[in-house]
Amino acid sequence: MKIKTLLLIAMLSSPSYAYYCDQTSDGAIDGAVDGAITGAVVGGIVDGSSGAAAGAAIGGGAGAVGGAIDGAYDEEACEVVGDVVEEDVIEEEIVEEEIIEDEYYD
Known part of the structure; x- marks a missing residue:
């Protein structure tokens, strides 16, 4: 244990x-x-x-x-990580908006 x-x-x-x-x-x-x-x-x-x-x-x-x-x-690697995280958040928001639109129009 x-x-x-x-x-x-x-x-x-x-x-x-x-x-x-x-x-x-x-x-x-x-x-x-x-x-x-x-x-x-x-x-x-x-x-x-x-x-x-x-x-x-x-x-x-x-x-x-x-x-x-x-x-x-180094700082450049950090910027890359930050960019990837931002892109993921934006993609999630787009998907959520599409789901809401689909539910609204169905």
């Missing part, structure tokens, strides 16, 4: 590339904080107060490493 908890915490506390891509060294700090919070919440739910403490420590470490790696990427 402990191994599953640790794996779950590590997975949930790893930061996403898009979130930290515009940061430099701040990525490690933000990753550690986000990872510790996520780890504490998940660990507390799964294993009580002792799980929360362990989850915060493990999640903070995993988040810091991931945040530092993500924060090291």
Whole structure:
């Protein structure tokens, strides 16, 4: 059970590339904080107060490493990620509008 908890915490506390891509060294700090919070919440739910403490420590470490790696990427790559995210949002809005129009005219 402990191994599953640790794996779950590590997975949930790893930061996403898009979130930290515009940061430099701040990525490690933000990753550690986000990872510790996520780890504490998940660990507390799964294993009580002792799980929360362990989850915060493990999640903070995993988040810091991931945040530092993500924060090291160059700015051009971040702009590409941002453009892709914007395109996805626009596509979703277009699809939603088409669905609403279809329902309205049917």
